[in-house]
Amino acid sequence: MRYHLDFGFIWKHFDRLAWGLVLSLELAVISIFIGIAIGLSLALAYTGGGRAIRSAVAGYVEFIRNVPLLLLVYLIFYGVPSIEGFAYDATTSFVITLSVYAGATMVEVFRAGLAAVPRGLIDAGKAIGLTGWQRLIWVRLPTMFRIVLPSLSNAFVSLFKDTSLASVIAVPELTYGAQWINTNTFRIIEVWAVTAPMYLVTGYGLLFLLQRLERRFAVH
Amino acid sequence: MPVLELVVQIRGLKKSFGANRVLDGVDLDVHKGEVVVVIGPSGSGKTTLLRCINLLETYDEGSIRVDGVEVGFRDGGGGVRKHRHDRELARIRADIGMVFQLFNLFPHLTARENVMLGLRKVRGRSATEAKQIAEQWLARVGLGDKFESLPGQLSGGQQQRVGIARAVAMGPKVLLLDEITSALDPELVGEVLNVVQELARDGMTMIVVTHEMTFARDVGTRIVFMDGGRIQAQGTPREVLAATGHDRLKAFLARIEMKHH
Amino acid sequence: MLFALQSLPFLWHGLFITLQVSALVVVFSLVGGILLGVGIVYGPRWLYWPIRIYSDFFRGIPLLVLIFFIYYALPLFSINLTSFVSVVVALSAFETAHIIEVVRGALQSIPRGQNEAAKTIGLRFSQRLIYVIAPQAVRRFLPPWINAVVDTVKGSALVSLVGIVDLMLAIQQVIGRTYIPMPLYVLGALMYFVINYSLSSASRRLEARFAYIRE
Numbered sequence: 001m002r003y004h005l006d007f008g009f010i011w012k013h014f015d016r017l018a019w020g021l022v023l024s025l026e027l028a029v030i031s032i033f034i035g036i037a038i039g040l041s042l043a044l045a046y047t048g049g050g051r052a053i054r055s056a057v058a059g060y061v062e063f064i065r066n067v068p069l070l071l072l073v074y075l076i077f078y079g080v081p082s083i084e085g086f087a088y089d090a091t092t093s094f095v096i097t098l099s100v101y102a103g104a105t106m107v108e109v110f111r112a113g114l115a116a117v118p119r120g121l122i123d124a125g126k127a128i129g130l131t132g133w134q135r136l137i138w139v140r141l142p143t144m145f146r147i148v149l150p151s152l153s154n155a156f157v158s159l160f161k162d163t164s165l166a167s168v169i170a171v172p173e174l175t176y177g178a179q180w181i182n183t184n185t186f187r188i189i190e191v192w193a194v195t196a197p198m199y200l201v202t203g204y205g206l207l208f209l210l211q212r213l214e215r216r217f218a219v220h
Numbered sequence: 221m222p223v224l225e226l227v228v229q230i231r232g233l234k235k236s237f238g239a240n241r242v243l244d245g246v247d248l249d250v251h252k253g254e255v256v257v258v259i260g261p262s263g264s265g266k267t268t269l270l271r272c273i274n275l276l277e278t279y280d281e282g283s284i285r286v287d288g289v290e291v292g293f294r295d296g297g298g299g300v301r302k303h304r305h306d307r308e309l310a311r312i313r314a315d316i317g318m319v320f321q322l323f324n325l326f327p328h329l330t331a332r333e334n335v336m337l338g339l340r341k342v343r344g345r346s347a348t349e350a351k352q353i354a355e356q357w358l359a360r361v362g363l364g365d366k367f368e369s370l371p372g373q374l375s376g377g378q379q380q381r382v383g384i385a386r387a388v389a390m391g392p393k394v395l396l397l398d399e400i401t402s403a404l405d406p407e408l409v410g411e412v413l414n415v416v417q418e419l420a421r422d423g424m425t426m427i428v429v430t431h432e433m434t435f436a437r438d439v440g441t442r443i444v445f446m447d448g449g450r451i452q453a454q455g456t457p458r459e460v461l462a463a464t465g466h467d468r469l470k471a472f473l474a475r476i477e478m479k480h481h
Numbered sequence: 482m483l484f485a486l487q488s489l490p491f492l493w494h495g496l497f498i499t500l501q502v503s504a505l506v507v508v509f510s511l512v513g514g515i516l517l518g519v520g521i522v523y524g525p526r527w528l529y530w531p532i533r534i535y536s537d538f539f540r541g542i543p544l545l546v547l548i549f550f551i552y553y554a555l556p557l558f559s560i561n562l563t564s565f566v567s568v569v570v571a572l573s574a575f576e577t578a579h580i581i582e583v584v585r586g587a588l589q590s591i592p593r594g595q596n597e598a599a600k601t602i603g604l605r606f607s608q609r610l611i612y613v614i615a616p617q618a619v620r621r622f623l624p625p626w627i628n629a630v631v632d633t634v635k636g637s638a639l640v641s642l643v644g645i646v647d648l649m650l651a652i653q654q655v656i657g658r659t660y661i662p663m664p665l666y667v668l669g670a671l672m673y674f675v676i677n678y679s680l681s682s683a684s685r686r687l688e689a690r691f692a693y694i695r696e
Binding site: 070078161168170182197 | 549
């Protein structure tokens with residue numbers, strides 16, 4: 001192998017990786033919050049709604065979950081502006097895409113979570129005279145959140161890894177930074193030797209922290 | 221006078237789970253046709269003892285010989301003993317039958333298939349032979365109309381009887397019964413114990429761990445009382461249940477009395 | 482719109498490449514995942530950590546990062562594979578890690594008593610696996626595995642980024658010629674949807690079929 005390892009190039013441009021990581025995390029955080037908002041509202045609509053609503057929600061979920069994320073990224077960044085006649089920057093476009101993507105996952109998570117709330121708790125709520133809305137807010141949602149915490153943690157870490165796709169539309173997150181260094185210095189081994197651990201440490205680190213949070217709140 | 225054949229011989233058996241010494245030097249002889257009932261408080265090591273005999277648990281020190289063969293180890297040469305491999309263990313286990321507290325029937329197989337599996341794959345019987353033997357044994361335990369039933373369709377007592385049929389159909393040299401009625405509803409216990417009593421009458425060598433004192437008294441040929449990983453007392457049912465001179469045994473029997481009345 | 486329809490043959494070929502890549506990856510990851518999954522659950526202790534590290538590593542990095550690395554780095558080690566082979570390697574390594582977890586979950590969900598009962602009637606390890614463990618594990622294995630297959634098909638879209646003309650790249654190339662992005666993206670989405678949705682429906686039907694084994 002006529003290759004001489006030299007990490008100097010990487011450290012010179014490390015800010016691209018570091019700030020890229022920060023942006024990746026930001027993208028993931030924003031998307032999961034919007035995704036939770038979408039998912040929760042649609043899950044509630046699904047549980048309480050009629051046939052038409054359930055079909056619409058199911059259609060949305062099935063569509064998003066069976067289509068590659070890459071295609072969605074392109075569709076929203078290149079496709080939508082072409083018919084609406086406006087343009088937006090890559091980052092905004094990606095956040096919209098990832099949020100819509102997250103939303104679909106969240107609908108499933110919350111729907112299953114709501115269904116997993118023990119009947120006994122709901123009955124207890126009825127027995128002390130709470131109305132449907134009150135039961136929802138004081139009994140069902142709090143319990144549901146504790147049940148779904150593990151799924152939420154996993155979904156968040158997944159989203160963090162999915163932010164790597166933002167690189168294809170030139171959003172300067174971690175993977176884009178790594179690719180930039182790669183194409184400008186040809187230090188392939190070194191770049192990925194630094195980038196891969198950054199994803200691993202961040203991903204598993206987040207999972208670890210979230211699991212500690214779960215232990216304090218979750219219900220099994 | 222011929223000495224009754226020694227089926228199981230245990231000497232100096234010791235076993236620890238981490239820091240917990242569960243078996244602390246157990247010696248036991250079981251002869252052909254004996255029904256040895258092991259009683260004792262939980263944590264006394266009785267289930268572990270049973271599970272060491274067919275090596276569901278390994279043992280640290282001591283010796284367990286079934287029909288003269290050391291169960292857990294083979295001679296590695298130079299006085300060193302080595303753990304047995306899965307293949308050797310499989311052959312040894314084929315001659316030792318076990319019935320479990322939680323039945324452990326194979327849920328994807330019918331009652332007949334549960335009994336046939338060992339006959340076909342371990343004893344090498346043909347499909348017709350295995351079917352015949354399986355049906356004979358299932359009929360003997362009173363399940364002549366349940367050949368095609370899946371475990372999920374059977375009651376606890378019925379499942380346990382299938383478990384017994386599965387074990388005895390293999391023609392074992394000794395049958396190990398691990399609290400086989402503890403997980404059953406009270407009204408189903410009788411049907412299972414009746415089957416075991418019949419097997420005993422037909423000469424099956426058995427080692428039984430149980431809380432059922434009436435069974436121990438009526439069917440057991442010898443009762444062994446374990447506590448703290450050791451055998452504290454043993455004798456005929458009469459002797460042991462009279463409990464003269466054994467404080468711990470007396471206390472244990474008293475507790476059992478109270479529970480059952 | 483007429484342009485889109487005229488490009489259909491080109492898209493079909495892209496779809497064919499997508500299916501080819503996916504099929505190869507599914508087969509390799511299934512074999513590898515089962516072997517390593519059984520190894521990590523039933524194998525000797527020294528196998529546990531290597532397999533565990535492999536699984537955690539490949540599930541902890543984004544697929545895109547892995548594809549780029551394998552595509553650019555392998556030639557440096559004088560391993561000169563075609564683009565097609567290198568992406569299949571990357572995707573297979575990635576999916577195998579996921580299949581290991583699926584197999585592990587299925588095997589560990591079987592109560593210990595089953596393996597013990599199988600031991601007590603004298604079955605050897607291979608016999609226990611084939612006659613007692615596998616029939617019960619299959620039922621718990623299939624639904625998550627089909628999910629993994631769907632993920633593989635979706636993940637295959639990333640090969641377009643290293644120049645493999647799969648369905649994804651075919652769509653983009655047609656858009657490059659015809660300048661009508663939206664209809665083509667929608668058409669492409671529908672094509673992926675049809676494949677994956679059929680797979681998930683098959684999964685749901687399989688789950689129903691196995692429900693006769695009461696737990």
